[in-house]
Amino acid sequence: MGYNAQVTITILLFASVAAAAGIRRLEMPIEPGDTVGSVRDRLVACRPELAPFVPNLMYALDEEYVKDADPVRGGATLALIPPVSGGC
């Protein structure tokens, strides 16, 4: 099976996390059975500078908050959401 949108996921980074990684968006291949947590763990393995943020991260899959154990779909967008401080 070729490497295509069906088996990749787009990852969005914001604020402090984007500043630490020096990148705001990347694509990653996914594997059968992948969850939010397993994708996050592979990302942190290649970018260890993200490790300190993990305890306080939330995740959104296609703009919906999800949990570590939730499955990911090929073609989806996974956002790493550091603690928000909207408002004022």
Add this chain to the structure above:
Amino acid sequence: MGYNAQVTITILLFASVAAAAGIRRLEMPIEPGDTVGSVRDRLVACRPELAPFVPNLMYALDEEYVKDADPVRGGATLALIPPVSGGC
């Protein structure tokens, strides 16, 4: 002693009370020992149409809320305050 400002009090009427009395302002002579309540009672004696309002009236003497038993001074302004409904 002549009838003058020193021994008269100005009475202000508002809203439902002014509508019932058909008057918004009047002067009344006061007597030694007069209180808010005694002045009010003489007023109601000459204008019995005000009697139904008395249970819900508040009083202000020179723009300060006062009680029935408080003394009145010559030259003062006594306002009969029906239940307020400012705001909205």
Add this chain to the structure above:
Amino acid sequence: MLIRVTDQVLNTQEAIAAVESPAAGAVNVFLGVVRDNSLGRRVGFLEYEAYPSMAEKVMREIAEEAKTRFGLIDCAVLHRTGKLAIGETSLLITVSCGHRAESFEGGHWLVNEIKKRVPVWKKEVWEDGEEWIEGPESLGMQPPAGMRA
């Protein structure tokens, strides 16, 4: 501190500008608006009458108390009088302070106290009649004499 009883249209921007401060992190604005119904009756318009000099005095006292109680930086209280159409603003309150919680609590307290203590009266005018609305929240309102069976 902007305090005003007036028969002119109330200006929201003016009342916000009056409380602005570099130290303010929150501004709350309350508009009391004439609505088209009251206890199931269709309202045509409202007429507000005030004892203007005393109303401004009491509004100022309430505003000073709110500043102390809630640690507000500033507040403005404007009340309109005369004939008001549906949708027009009768009461305009702005408060500024450091953080949001006090802005909501201070603003709410101000409106409640104004409703109880400020000598302003409201007449509802419908198609077929009119009535002075004697505020059940007024400090001068007696509770009913007894329970009905």
Add this chain to the structure above:
Amino acid sequence: MLIRVTDQVLNTQEAIAAVESPAAGAVNVFLGVVRDNSLGRRVGFLEYEAYPSMAEKVMREIAEEAKTRFGLIDCAVLHRTGKLAIGETSLLITVSCGHRAESFEGGHWLVNEIKKRVPVWKKEVWEDGEEWIEGPESLGMQPPAGMRA
């Protein structure tokens, strides 16, 4: 329902007009404003970053929930992004409803939920540095691991 994430100046009159209704007796407006200090530090300016499409989606969900919970007639939620100077408005919320209590309670609840759930982040910039402020009220914030002796 007016919902918007924008880098343009927020317009209070527009947000009030968006919730007007003949049935509304109360309108509450909240302005979150950039203040000149934060935890004792002098702030130069703030920079807000958003995940704009998701932020608007979550703002709309919160606004719909507020309408149901508090019986609001309508509400508007606008959040600004980019560089904001002291005194500028970052968050603008308006709600309209029948009576004043719901307007304060609904507005306050809206601001609290926005602070917890909407993907917007704030960077404080001072004379000698800058820092992303990770909101202690965010749903994603862990409590401290343990008490210190």
